[in-house]
Amino acid sequence: MEDKSIRNKLEERLIDFAAKIIGFIEQIIKNPAGNHISGQISRSSISSALNYGEAQSAESRKDFVHKIKIVLKELRETHIALRIIYKTKLVNSFQELDILINECNELISIFVKSVETAENNLNKKVSFKEN
16 A cells, blocks of 8 residues: 555656646747757656656566656656756746756656666566576
């Protein structure tokens, strides 16, 4: 029961993060670079939440690990996009940007650990079957 609660909280956190990114996009300066990065960050942040939802219905442990790795990939992409926005000063206020960068870092840390744990569990199952 507790495991399901943790999964639900993590799913909500990813959804909230994507929603905050969508709201934040309104603050990005409207020019060719701003428009491009807005679309990119929207896709990658939303994809992280959607892929986490798919991972919950994985067809196998291997499929689960693969989908969690996609979540991590999309979060890293989002993080780089946020850093590009910061360095190119595509927003006038950096307060919300700093909050989003921090949240993205925390989510990346969670999913790095999740991938490690899932891969270890997968390897244990494979080793057990081989014996």
